Amino acid sequence: MDALAGQVIVFTGGGAGIGRSVVSRFVAEGARVVAVDITDAVVDLAAEFGDAVVPVVADVSTWDGNRIAAQTALDRWGRIDVFVGNAGITDGACPLEEMAGDQLSAAFGELFGVNVLAPMLGVRACLDALVASSGSVILTGSFASTNAAGGGVLYTASKHAVHGLVRQLAYELAPDVRVNGIAPGVAPTRLRGTTSLGQSVSDAVLDGTEQALPLQEVAPVSAYDGVFTMLASRTESAAMTGSLVTVDSGLSIRGIAKPGGRVQADAVS
Numbered sequence: 001m002d003a004l005a006g007q008v009i010v011f012t013g014g015g016a017g018i019g020r021s022v023v024s025r026f027v028a029e030g031a032r033v034v035a036v037d038i039t040d041a042v043v044d045l046a047a048e049f050g051d052a053v054v055p056v057v058a059d060v061s062t063w064d065g066n067r068i069a070a071q072t073a074l075d076r077w078g079r080i081d082v083f084v085g086n087a088g089i090t091d092g093a094c095p096l097e098e099m100a101g102d103q104l105s106a107a108f109g110e111l112f113g114v115n116v117l118a119p120m121l122g123v124r125a126c127l128d129a130l131v132a133s134s135g136s137v138i139l140t141g142s143f144a145s146t147n148a149a150g151g152g153v154l155y156t157a158s159k160h161a162v163h164g165l166v167r168q169l170a171y172e173l174a175p176d177v178r179v180n181g182i183a184p185g186v187a188p189t190r191l192r193g194t195t196s197l198g199q200s201v202s203d204a205v206l207d208g209t210e211q212a213l214p215l216q217e218v219a220p221v222s223a224y225d226g227v228f229t230m231l232a233s234r235t236e237s238a239a240m241t242g243s244l245v246t247v248d249s250g251l252s253i254r255g256i257a258k259p260g261g262r263v264q265a266d267a268v269s
């Protein structure tokens, strides 16, 4: 368990869900992590992992939030090897026709601020240090990065934009910094909604999700740890840049008649 020995990682959205699980794995693999979150749930990580995790409570849709996170890593450990842009919010799968026209600009600004602007700000804040370390970037996309109906119009457009960011930044930063993404399908978390649409939090797993997946089960949040670790590793993914790795229990290859070829008929809802 030393795939990331000595690496310094700035990780957004580390307070809950997929991010919290990955931060735990990164520490187990020998990394030191600045874990950033808008909630103070990240503060517990320091109690759990001691000096290996420095929590930063900040809004990553702001320049200051990202600047402070990067500076914290540099002040504490003098380098940054990986930036992970993982913080995200949802639109609760709200269709365009259910949003009032005068709500849309605020909702767009809020959701794109977290899902698209934040990873851009984070990469910018860490950029000099990433170039100096020949480091890498990992962005959390989604099934919705390449498919419709993984969210509403705002979420889907934002996650398609994350795919664009992965590809464009991989181009712009080559050969010095590798840039890759991960596209989860459905993880058992409670994503924050878009407050300007009046949303609070919602379960990512809907009734019937399990039966719709070719692999017939909703994987735990820890299902993503291994791929994040591989992409953060200097050796295990040395030839990868510009890739969006799908980790979706087969959601993007499900069939029409039944979700998977060997799924029993009585399992299909």
Ligand SMILES: NC(=O)c1ccc[n+]([C@@H]2O[C@H](COP(=O)([O-])OP(=O)(O)OC[C@H]3O[C@@H](n4cnc5c(N)ncnc54)[C@H](O)[C@@H]3O)[C@@H](O)[C@H]2O)c1
Pocket: 012, 013, 014, 015, 016, 017, 018, 019, 036, 037, 038, 039, 058, 059, 060, 061, 086, 087, 088, 089, 114, 140, 141, 142, 143, 183, 184, 185, 186, 187, 188, 189, 190, 191, 192, 204, 205
């Ligand atoms: N849960 C799923 O089914 C699913 C599927 C595909 C992609 N994703 C993506 O995975 C990533 C992680 O989401 P999750 O499912 O673990 O949800 P989560 O809500 O458990 O984790 C997201 C974290 O981001 C933090 N965050 C939100 N806005 C922030 C901000 N402005 N500044 C700082 N931190 C902020 C939240 O407080 C939370 O701790 C997101 O990018 C999400 O879009 C999730």
